[in-house]
Each structure stands twice: as C-alpha cells, then as structure tokens.
Amino acid sequence: MVQNQVPSRPHRLIIDCDPGNGIRGSDIDDGIAIALALAAKDQLSLEMVTVVAGNTAVDDGYRVARTLLAALGVAVPVHVGAARGLMESPEPWVSRRARLDVPAEVMAAWDGVPAPDDHPVPVGDDAAGAIVRAVAAAPGEITLVAVGPLTNVAHALGRRPELAHELAGIVVMGGVFHVPGFLQELNFAMDPEAADVVMGSGAKITLVPLDTTVRTRLLPEVLEGWARMNSPLTDYLTVTARPWMRLTAYRDGRPGCYLHDPLAVAHFLDPKVGSYQEMVVGVELHGSLTRGRAVGWDPARVHLASGLRLPERAPIDVMVDVDNDRLVQLLTDAFASW
Numbered sequence: 191m192v193q194n195q196v197p198s199r200p201h202r203l204i205i206d207c208d209p210g211n212g213i214r215g216s217d218i219d220d221g222i223a224i225a226l227a228l229a230a231k232d233q234l235s236l237e238m239v240t241v242v243a244g245n246t247a248v249d250d251g252y253r254v255a256r257t258l259l260a261a262l263g264v265a266v267p268v269h270v271g272a273a274r275g276l277m278e279s280p281e282p283w284v285s286r287r288a289r290l291d292v293p294a295e296v297m298a299a300w301d302g303v304p305a306p307d308d309h310p311v312p313v314g315d316d317a318a319g320a321i322v323r324a325v326a327a328a329p330g331e332i333t334l335v336a337v338g339p340l341t342n343v344a345h346a347l348g349r350r351p352e353l354a355h356e357l358a359g360i361v362v363m364g365g366v367f368h369v370p371g372f373l374q375e376l377n378f379a380m381d382p383e384a385a386d387v388v389m390g391s392g393a394k395i396t397l398v399p400l401d402t403t404v405r406t407r408l409l410p411e412v413l414e415g416w417a418r419m420n421s422p423l424t425d426y427l428t429v430t431a432r433p434w435m436r437l438t439a440y441r442d443g444r445p446g447c448y449l450h451d452p453l454a455v456a457h458f459l460d461p462k463v464g465s466y467q468e469m470v471v472g473v474e475l476h477g478s479l480t481r482g483r484a485v486g487w488d489p490a491r492v493h494l495a496s497g498l499r500l501p502e503r504a505p506i507d508v509m510v511d512v513d514n515d516r517l518v519q520l521l522t523d524a525f526a527s528w
Contacts, residue, residue, distance in 0.1 A: 200235040201458050202331050202358075203227055204321060206271070207451070208244030208338035209254040211430035214300045215290040217245050218427070218434045221258055222408075222521070223337055223451035225423050228264055229524040230459055237332065238324060239268045240317035243280065244338040244380055246287070248273045251338075253306035260307065261426045271317030272341035275381030283380055296440045299433035318345035322353060329356040333458075336388070337363040337451035339377050344384035347391050354393035362388065363454040365471070365484030366400040375400040378473060379482035386473035389484075395506040397471060398454045399484060402464065402509045406449040410435055412518055416525055423528045449517060456520050457509070463516050464509040471508065472501055 205224055210216025227236040239259070241251040248270055255268045274280040290297065321342065325332050334357055336343050343360065347353055364377035364385060378385040389395065413435065417428040431447070438447040456463050469486040477483070486508060492500070 200231070200233055201333055202235045202237050202328070203455075203458075204238045204240060204324060204332060204334050205236060205455075206240045206242060206317070206321070206334060206336045206338060206342050207255070208242055208246055208248075208251045209258065210246045210251070211254050211258060211426070212303060212306045213246050213250055213254065214297060214433075215287070215292075215437065216434070217447075217450075218431045219447075219449060219451040220245065220337055221254065221430065222427060222449065223335070223455045224255070224258060225262075225427055226452050226455045226521060226524055227335075228262060229423060229528045230455075233459055234455070236266055238320060239266055240271050240321060240342055241268065242271045242317070242338045242342045243273045243283075244377060247284075249311045250306065252311050253309050256309040257306040258426060262422050267320070269317040269320040270311055270315040272345060275339060275341050276344060276383045278379075278381050278383070292437060292440055296437055299436040303429060303433055317342045318349060321346040322350045325353055325356050326350065330358055333358045333361060335361045335454055337377070337454050339380040340364065340384040340388045341381045344381070344387040347387060354391040357393055359394040359396065360388065360391075361396045361398065361454050361457055363398045363403065363451050364400075365397060365473070367484050367486055369401050369404055372400060373479070374482050375484075378484060382473050382475050382482040385482070385484075386475060389471045389473060389506065390501060390503040392504055396457060396466070397484075397506055397508045398450075398457065398464075399508065400450070402512050403448055403450040403453055405512050406453060406514050406517060407446045408435075408449050408518065409446040412522065415522065419526055419528075421525070421528050424525050427525075449521075452521060453509070453512060453517060456517050459524070460516060460520055463513055463520060465511045466507045467510045468505045469508055470501075470503055470505050472503075
C-alpha cells in the first residue's frame with residue numbers, strides 16, 4: 191500500500207517523460223512535474239531525466255528537458271530513449287501532433303515564446319540502459335516516475351527483469367478507466383504493450399490515471415501568482431504555460447489546464463493530496479474500440495468474467511481521487527521556496 195511516512199532523507203527519483211514546454215501545441219505538465227521535483231529538494235532528489243516519444247517527438251522532448259534544466263542552472267543527466275512504441279505504429283501519433291484543429295489566433299499565443307534551445311541530441315543514447323545501470327547500482331533506493339508512454343520502462347524491464355524488484359517503486363501517470371469523451375489516454379494508447387508489461391511486472395506500482403487527473407485544474411490567476419515570484423523557475427514555467435492555457439481554454443470551454451504529471455510527483459510530498467484503491471490492472475491490447483484502455487478489478491469481487499482470461503498479477507495502488515486545492519497549494523509553496 192501507499193506509504194505515508196515523511197522520509198528521513200529525500201526520495202531518489204528518475205523522471206521518464208515527454209516534455210513539451212515551448213513546443214507549439216504541446217502540453218507543459220511534464221515541465222511542471224520536473225520543476226516540482228527540483229523545487230522540493232528537501233524531500234526529493236531528482237537523479238536523472240529520461241525522454242520518450244509521446245506528447246512530443248523524442249528529440250524535441252530532449253531539447254525541452256535540457257533547456258528547462260539549463261534555465262534553472264541545474265546539472266541533472268538527461269538521456270534520450272525510444273522514438274516509437276514496442277509495436278504501435280507511430281504514424282497516427284505523428285499525424286496527430288502535426289494536426290492541431292484550433293484557430294490561428296489561438297496558436298498565435300506561442301508567438302514570442304522562446305522555443306527550446308538547440309541542444310545537440312546524442313547519437314546512440316540509451317535511456318533504458320541508463321535506468322538499468324542507475325537502479326542496479328542502488329537497489330531499493332530509486333523510484334521511477336513515468337509520466338510519458340511506458341516504452342523506455344518496458345525496454346529496461348526487458349533487459350533486466352529483476353529491475354521490477356530493485357526499484358523502490360514505479361509511479362505511473364497514465365491510463366483511463368472511464369472518462370466521458372476519452373476513449374484513449376495518450377501514454378497508454380501510444381504503447382499499449384509497454385503499459386501492460388509495466389502493469390504486470392510485479393513492481394510496487396502507484397497508478398495515477400486520467401480519471402483522477404481530470405479533476406485537477408491550474409487556473410490563470412494561480413499561474414500569474416507564480417509569475418510574480420520572479421524566479422528563473424517560475425519565469426520559465428509561466429512563459430511556456432500561458433499559450434497552453436489559452437489552447438486548453440479554447441478546447442475545454444473553461445479557463446485553466448490539467449495538472450496530470452505534477453500529481454504523480456506531488457504524491458511523494460503530501461499523502462493527503464490523493465486517495466487510493468488497491469486493484470489489479472490490465473491493458474486492453476486487441477479491441478478495435480478499446481486498444482490501450484486500462485481495465486481494473488478487485489480479484490475478490492469479480493462477479494462476471496465468463497470466457498475472459500484474467501492475468502495472474504499483483505494488485506497495485508490506484509489514485510482514485512485528488513484534493514486539487516491541496517495540490518495547487520503544494521506546487522505554489524514549493525515554487526515559492528526555490
């Protein structure tokens with residue numbers, strides 16, 4: 191079950207992500223999650239950032255991560271990972287990233303927003319290998335926070351199956367059980383096979399699904415409060431978040447944006463930010479209408495599953511509710527301390 195004790199020393203984290211700050215039309219929640227891990231330095235130690243294709247192409251995500259860390263003057267290693275899923279074709283996702291069905295005046299919000307710096311992308315870099323080496327060198331000490339498609343994590347587990355038990359845990363933002371209008375959640379849908387590998391790995395897993403993260407909201411007035419802090423961290427976040435907020439306001443018909451990925455990091459800082467339920471979780475791999483969808487159940491309370499092949503796997507902790515006011519205050523307090 192979820193541990194609520196305050197650690198005697200900082201949690202050691204690797205964040206595996208697909209950041210998009212400064213990329214036109216891309217979500218900025220990975221960047222906020224990384225910033226939170228850095229700002230909460232008394233409780234968290236960010237040891238490495240690994241990048242996977244998802245919200246952005248993997249090379250773009252690498253440049254975003256390097257730009258964010260450079261803007262803050264922080265030396266954290268960044269490694270490039272998978273450019274595509276284990277089996278899922280990348281083409282629909284590349285087309286989706288290129289096709290933004292929003293008016294030009296909404297996209298104009300990115301005019302004047304600095305694009306990520308042109309950091310050279312290392313040839314032959316290996317995020318999965320970097321994860322394996324770091325965790326094997328410190329078994330039981332490092333938690334992997336995966337807030338993008340789970341391809342890098344699945345590759346790492348494939349190379350070293352014992353990694354599942356050498357990790358202190360895996361916190362995953364991904365998957366959707368039932369949210370009206372969302373037949374897919376991007377992280378699981380971009381690589382359903384990888385998501386299922388991770389859910390069935392036997393690692394100590396906390397899942398933060400879309401069902402819970404859509405109950406979060408960062409409002410413009412809070413973002414402008416961050417801007418008034420006048421720190422390199424909040425300057426970077428607010429400049430890159432404003433255009434994304436304009437896009438999400440257009441799409442959602444209400445102000446603000448979701449805090450999907452920051453919730454996965456906030457989980458470490460305040461046990462009361464969410465509530466949890468233990469369940470077994472699988473990922474649908476074959477349904478023409480459900481591929482990539484998360485399915486969760488309590489093995490002791492399955493009333494009807496005739497003809498279904500339920501996998502034998504350990505239950506995981508699923509965050510089923512969130513206190514958004516508490517989450518936003520936690521972010522604000524952490525950024526104010528930077």
